Amino acid sequence: MNAPQTAREFAIDPIPEGAIFRIERPAKLNALTRPVLLGLAACLDELEARGARLLVVTGAGERAFCAGTDLGELQTLDPDARIAKSTMARELLVRLSRSRLVSVAAVNGLAFGGGLELAMACTLRIAAAHASFSLPEVKLGLLPAYAGTQFLPALVGKARALEIMMTGRTIAADEALSIGLVHRLAEHGSSLPDQAVGFGREVVRWPAGALAWIRRCVDAAGEQVAHAGLSVEDAAVRATFDSADAREGVAAFLEKRQPRFGQG
Structure with missing residues (x-):
């Protein structure tokens, strides 16, 4: 992965320690589609195969890290295909959470539903001051489908996770920091992906x-x-x-x- 790789819905930029994976769907708030998920899986395959150390995950633009699954795409799928996409996404995020790669979510805007689950699957999370977070699936009569019911209590505790998921409320960046949902808030005047890479380098310098x-x-x-x-x-x-x-x-x-x- 010596040169940037770009697909219609995502881009992969190489860095010395690994890569930056960026969802490139700003008009759709970087919602997750099957091609995006397959692209992330292929990126993991390549990085792990060559023993890379660091993966940064972010979204294009400043409005959204990822708004969750693309409901428009979901409506085009039959029930079996919907379950297949959900299963693929859950297995991919669990794989990401267990990878020897150090992954850093650079949360550049809202992280809702599957987007928050993607961020939680990463080893570390750094967020812009205007970022916001939610698992709003209950408002659709659903529940988090990509391992969010497991990631969230592991990060913030059972009681707080229940309240967040059962109300579907939105959490501002400062609260996310205070409850341990993110590790750092980004500093002003420097690019968020650059700060995420720097955060990861603080870790991957060690054995x-x-x-x-x-x-x-x-x-x-x-x-x-x-x-x-x-x-x-x-x-x-x-x-x-x-x-x-x-x-x-x-x-x-x-x-x-x-x-x-x-x-x-």
Whole structure:
């Protein structure tokens, strides 16, 4: 992926550590279609195959990160095809959430429905000050279909997740930050995708193995310290304690120099 790739509904721009995937449907508030989902899946395939470290996901324009599934497209599908699209999207977002890639959602506007689910599937989230968030499916007699019922309580807790999903209300960026739905708000005067790349680089500068184990341990953690989570942490400690990167990190600290990770 050495040069920008553009399709009618999405674009992929290479960066040294991976790529920026941008939904290119601003007139439709970057709503998710099957081609967009397939494009994201192909992007993941390519990045994972070559051992890339970072993926930034964003939307074109300033109005919307992603307004959710394209209801116009949905109306053209028969019931089986609707379920197939939902299943594909759910499996893709779960895959993204579990990928060894560090993914950063650069939320440049509203993130509603499947758009919020896409953002929640990313490892990290940075939002513009005017961004807003909602899972409004209940207002259509539906419920979040792309793993949102699982992502949201994992991020903000069961009680708050129930309130958000059962009211379908809209959350402003400052509240999203305060409840842990996003990690950072973007600074004024610098491009949001650039800030998202910088955020990701703060993470991917460190050894991939240690990062993967940290994420696995956190995923195993429950609301209370439990044996299952502690068992995962024990396995992680054993796996990383005598790794080449760990030995290099300790040596560099003692020798008062910058570590050279990934050499062993």
